[in-house]
Amino acid sequence: MTSTALISLIASSFVVGVSLIEACWLTWKNRNTHARFQWHEVWLSLVDLAGRKLLAFLPLSLATPIFALAWEHRIFTVTLDSALMVMLLFVGQEFCYYWYHRCSHRIRFFWATHAVHHSPNQLTLSSAYRLGWTGKITGSAMFFAPLVWLGVRPEVVLVTLSLNLLYQFWLHTTWIPKLGWLEYVFNTPSAHRVHHASNATYLDANYGGVLIVFDRLFGTYVEERDEEPCRYGLTTPTRSRNPLVVELEHWVSLARDMKSAPGWWTALAYVFQPPGWRHDGAGETTEALRERARVG
Structure with missing residues (x-):
């Protein structure tokens, strides 16, 4: 086993172990309440993780040739x-991550994978590693190709991204409160609770990885408010406990919408328009949901 594979195994074992400890604690804590812990959400996340580990052996990455081209022409x-160079890499990676994450919410092609991460109807540490099986196929790592073009080795870029995702593991909690001045600089559990909420006023916010500064700079930061508790999951909740449905339902709905489109240009628009967009104007985009909530 290579050192990289060993580190990945240790990291995966750590996050799964800690998430299961949290699951047991939350089960005990909520044993006499109506907010029972939903263990099937943990199992779905574990199946997602196992599936991604198996799919990693298949040479299906769209980002690989893009990285190779960027490195060749660096x-x-x-x-x-x-x-200084480490800090510049960190900030550059955060910038790329922000736009990757924002596009994953605003372009339906990328959302079809990323929606899997938002499908849990409870927010726990196990939600952190439900990332979707189709990320390699969509080539989402291509958002980090500018770093390779600037001269950072592809493997260094991918390791940096892995560290970014590892940091985000602890953000998927409901029991860590706001953290004072840290909320102004770093992505925190409070900021990430907003990101996972399906409330209309919380949608499409707080895209940062380790930092929250780019959300503040680009106007996508939304603060968690006591008067509006977060409601987790998708705006149309995923109720299925079938992992195939959870993983593929958004691809199926995208294909269905493209098939029913009146022309090829409209079909293509379904791929690149935001989730909820419809050619007849009857969709439920973030903007439409917010307007409906405001009027209501």
């Missing part, structure tokens, strides 16, 4: 031999 060759 304008520099970056060596991480100083604290």
Whole structure:
């Protein structure tokens, strides 16, 4: 086993182990309440993780040739031999992650995978590793190709992204309160609860990975408010306990909408327009849901 594979195994074992400890604790904590812990959400996340580990062996990555092209035509060759270079890589990766994450919510092609991460109807640590089986096929890692073009080795970019996702593991909790001044700089559990909420006023917000500063700069930061508790899951909740349905339902609905489109241009629009968009104007985009909530 390579050192990279060993580190991945240790990290995966850690996050799964801690998430199961949290699940047991929440089960005990809520044993006498109506808010019973939903164990099937944990099992669905575990199936998702296992599926992604198996699919990793298949050479199906759309981002691989893009990374190779970017590296071949790189304008520099970056060596991480100083604290400044490490910091620049961190900030650059955060910038790319912000736009990857924002596009994953605003372009239906990427949302079809990312919606799987938002499908749990309860927010727990196990939600962190439900990421969808089709990420490699959609080539979402291509958003980080600018770093490779600038001269950062592809494997370094991917390791940095893995560390970013590992940081986000602890954000998927409902029991950690706001963290004072840290809320202004870092992505925190409070900020990420808003990101996972399906309330109309909370939709499409707080896209940051480790930092929240790009959300503040680009106007997508929304603060968690006590008077509006977060309601987790999708705006149309996923109720199925069948992992195939959870993983593929948004691809099926996309294909159905494209098939029913009146022309090829409209069919293509379904791929690139935001989730909820319909050519007849009867859809439920974030903007339409917010307007409905405001009027109501």
